Amino acid sequence: MLVIARKIEKDICRFFSLEDRKALLITGARQVGKTYIIEAVGKRLFQSFVTINFLENRQATALFDHASDSEALLLRISALADAPLIPHETLIFLDEVQECKEIVTAIKFLVEEGSYRYILSGSLLGVDLKDIRSVPVGYMDILEMFPLDMEEFAAANGVSSRIMEALAGAYSEKKLWMLLFMKR
Numbered sequence: 561m562l563v564i565a566r567k568i569e570k571d572i573c574r575f576f577s578l579e580d581r582k583a584l585l586i587t588g589a590r591q592v593g594k595t596y597i598i599e600a601v602g603k604r605l606f607q608s609f610v611t612i613n614f615l616e617n618r619q620a621t622a623l624f625d626h627a628s629d630s631e632a633l634l635l636r637i638s639a640l641a642d643a644p645l646i647p648h649e650t651l652i653f654l655d656e657v658q659e660c661k662e663i664v665t666a667i668k669f670l671v672e673e674g675s676y677r678y679i680l681s682g683s684l685l686g687v688d689l690k691d692i693r694s695v696p697v698g699y700m701d702i703l704e705m706f707p708l709d710m711e712e713f714a715a716a717n718g719v720s721s722r723i724m725e726a727l728a729g730a731y732s733e734k735k736l737w738m739l740l741f742m743k744r
Contacts, residue, residue, distance in 0.1 A: 581671055614656045620640055654681075656682055
């Protein structure tokens with residue numbers, strides 16, 4: 561399997577290394593690798609990793625409507641879970657949350673309950689967040705993910721970090737001759 565290193569991975573790891581109990585929301589355009597990087601990091605950092613995708617599982621959206629408290633929410637999550645829920649060792653990944661805006665509002669109750677860690681992702685949420693009843697300020701941090709930048713693209717295509725450092729240095733020093741020389 562091709563492994564593509566992404567800079568946002570460090571931000572996600574840093575977030576989950578903190579004792580601060582918040583959820584993390586990763587936003588960004590479609591097909592930039594949000595699900596890929598969340599799964600890679602989540603499976604590496606946590607003993608148990610549970611995914612609920614609201615786009616693939618339309619029934620999941622209906623299950624979260626009118627959930628009144630964290631106990632009801634966790635019961636519904638456990639019914640949909642594809643892995644065991646181990647207190648303090650499980651990351652619950654709620655994917656495509658633009659399809660279930662109620663879960664973004666309800667994340668506050670899940671975070672307060674404190675048994676699990678949460679990461680959410682969705683596409684085009686910058687537009688959709690304004691339609692959410694109550695974004696849980698203080699209970700959720702937001703990171704935006706972008707398509708591969710030049711360094712990430714070069715690394716994914718086998719360009720060594722040494723070459724990238726030389727190119728960056730040449731660019732910053734305006735050494736165009738070096739760039740031309742390296743083409744040969």
